[in-house]
Amino acid sequence: MKSCNNLRTKSQRVLSGLVWALFFCLFTQSVLAQEKELPPLTATLSTEQALAAIKERAKKIVEARKKAKRLKISGELSTVAAYETNPSNGATHKGDTYFEEDASVTLSKKLSNTWRWNASYSESYISYLEYTDGTYFTQTLTASKLTWNPGKMWRLEGWTDLDYNWYPRSNGSSYRQIKPVGRIRQNLTDIFFHQLQYEWFFRDYIDKSADDGEGTDTEDRRHDIRDRLRYKVGATIHDWLCTVENAWYSNQSNDQREDYYDYDVYKVTGSLNGDLTEKLSVSLSYAWERKNYEHRLVSNLDNARYDDKNSITLSATYTINDDWKVGGKVDINDLESNQPSGEYTDITNSLTVTRSF
Amino acid sequence: MLTFAKDSSEMRLSPGGAVFLRTAFIALYLLGCASAPAQEDKSQVKDPFPLEEPWVEALPVPYDPELEQQIQEVQESISTLHEQMVRRKAALEQALEPGEEGRIREELSQLKHERDALEKMLHNLVDEARASEWTKIDEALKRTRRLDILEDRKERKEEAVRDKRDEELQ
Numbered sequence: 001m002k003s004c005n006n007l008r009t010k011s012q013r014v015l016s017g018l019v020w021a022l023f024f025c026l027f028t029q030s031v032l033a034q035e036k037e038l039p040p041l042t043a044t045l046s047t048e049q050a051l052a053a054i055k056e057r058a059k060k061i062v063e064a065r066k067k068a069k070r071l072k073i074s075g076e077l078s079t080v081a082a083y084e085t086n087p088s089n090g091a092t093h094k095g096d097t098y099f100e101e102d103a104s105v106t107l108s109k110k111l112s113n114t115w116r117w118n119a120s121y122s123e124s125y126i127s128y129l130e131y132t133d134g135t136y137f138t139q140t141l142t143a144s145k146l147t148w149n150p151g152k153m154w155r156l157e158g159w160t161d162l163d164y165n166w167y168p169r170s171n172g173s174s175y176r177q178i179k180p181v182g183r184i185r186q187n188l189t190d191i192f193f194h195q196l197q198y199e200w201f202f203r204d205y206i207d208k209s210a211d212d213g214e215g216t217d218t219e220d221r222r223h224d225i226r227d228r229l230r231y232k233v234g235a236t237i238h239d240w241l242c243t244v245e246n247a248w249y250s251n252q253s254n255d256q257r258e259d260y261y262d263y264d265v266y267k268v269t270g271s272l273n274g275d276l277t278e279k280l281s282v283s284l285s286y287a288w289e290r291k292n293y294e295h296r297l298v299s300n301l302d303n304a305r306y307d308d309k310n311s312i313t314l315s316a317t318y319t320i321n322d323d324w325k326v327g328g329k330v331d332i333n334d335l336e337s338n339q340p341s342g343e344y345t346d347i348t349n350s351l352t353v354t355r356s357f
Numbered sequence: 358m359l360t361f362a363k364d365s366s367e368m369r370l371s372p373g374g375a376v377f378l379r380t381a382f383i384a385l386y387l388l389g390c391a392s393a394p395a396q397e398d399k400s401q402v403k404d405p406f407p408l409e410e411p412w413v414e415a416l417p418v419p420y421d422p423e424l425e426q427q428i429q430e431v432q433e434s435i436s437t438l439h440e441q442m443v444r445r446k447a448a449l450e451q452a453l454e455p456g457e458e459g460r461i462r463e464e465l466s467q468l469k470h471e472r473d474a475l476e477k478m479l480h481n482l483v484d485e486a487r488a489s490e491w492t493k494i495d496e497a498l499k500r501t502r503r504l505d506i507l508e509d510r511k512e513r514k515e516e517a518v519r520d521k522r523d524e525e526l527q
Binding site: 057064113 | 421423424427437438467474482484485492493498501504506508511519520521522523
């Protein structure tokens with residue numbers, strides 16, 4: 001009897017424990033389910049408030065998309081101070097300081113999702129302190145540049161540059177030039193691309209007559225025609241741009257004196273551009289150019305002249321803010337030739353301050 | 358709970374043990390019923406306010422940086438509307454007075470109408486971004502454009518100086 005009573009007591013205890021456990025489980029589950037429910041409507045925005053804010057935002061976006069298709073104007077002003085070790089490219093290195101003022105303005109308009117139109121004008125005035133023959137003024141007008149960007153892979157551009165170079169102290173070097181350009185680029189992947197560019201120049205020397213080959217000036221002004229083909233391959237690696245460009249061009253002139261200005265050029269340029277910090281960008285390039293003159297003879301020899309030019313450029317630009325930039329550049333040019341009198345070395349150090357608007 | 362026969366070769370369930378096991382099975386059954394998901398009634402009418410998740414897909418980077426920002430704003434607006442619709446749908450599943458249910462349904466209808474309009478706008482903006490997609494290559498070449506112009510100007514200047522010098526030497 002006693003054992004039965006004990007057993008009954010134990011069973012009751014077990015049973016009651018189980019009942020409590022069951023109750024606890026059910027209670028916990030109901031509490032957890034309540035926490036998953038959303039808060040009551042009174043804690044949220046009213047429909048009118050939410051809709052009004054969203055409609056206002058959508059209206060502003062539609063207006064902004066219309067504004068994006070309007071004509072945009074931008075421009076830059078720069079001032080440069082530089083020292084050049086050999087501005088006359090002569091055998092005796094006589095250095096000189098020059099100052100340069102640059103100005104440019106660009107108009108751009110989005111014609112459609114894939115077509116854009118640009119027009120730009122730029123001018124530059126360089127004045128030397130002592131080598132005044134080198135002082136010149138240049139203007140470039142690009143009346144119409146069309147760009148077609150269909151999607152991600154192809155880029156097609158075409159434009160015409162009208163240039164005017166004026167040497168006030170050396171009028172024979174002044175010329176005006178028309179240069180239509182066509183360029184096509186293919187982005188092969190997100191990193192690699194290649195690009196082909198063709199240019200045709202017609203250069204008219206406004207104050208220089210063409211020689212008839214006998215040493216006599218003709219009534220025609222000297223004019224040169226040039227074809228240039230440029231092929232560039234490149235890659236963007238960790239936001240750095242690495243490119244190699246090959247350029248071939250041929251210059252033909254109506255000046256018959258020894259066909260002095262008829263030559264073929266091959267140039268290869270390698271460059272590396274990127275950002276060292278958020279505000280500091282750097283650029284390094286090396287170029288080798290071979291110019292083969294068709295008939296210009298080397299002094300005292302029957303060989304046609306050729307020139308080999310090596311150029312290294314190192315530049316750094318610091319972005320102060322959205323409007324101001326300051327930059328420094330070093331240009332090293334070394335020309336070697338089978339015409340020793342034509343050889344020279346020239347190093348230019350420059351400092352530039354640019355204001356964008 | 359378990360008692361052993363005298364020869365310990367046989368185990369029998371004691372009365373208390375049987376009660377315990379019965380109670381445990383009942384408890385487990387009740388717990389299973391409480392946590393089982395409600396089965397969908399396939400005979401229900403099609404939901405007039407479907408709650409699709411907001412569009413989540415890698416978007417192209419457009420030429421115009423403002424367009425990228427505007428796409429994000431529209432996506433945020435759609436997400437806000439989606440959240441508002443989720444709350445109201447949850448409220449509808451609770452027992453409500455007829456007047457309140459009607460009001461919530463009307464709000465849901467307004468929200469759905471606005472959401473559809475925004476989704477149409479988002480599709481148009483994304484199509485515009487895709488058509489004018491801007492790549493890292495484009496950005497890198499744009500930054501070097503000024504250097505190309507300066508290099509061209511330098512070449513013309515050098516050419517003029519060399520020609521003049523060669524003529525003087527001739």
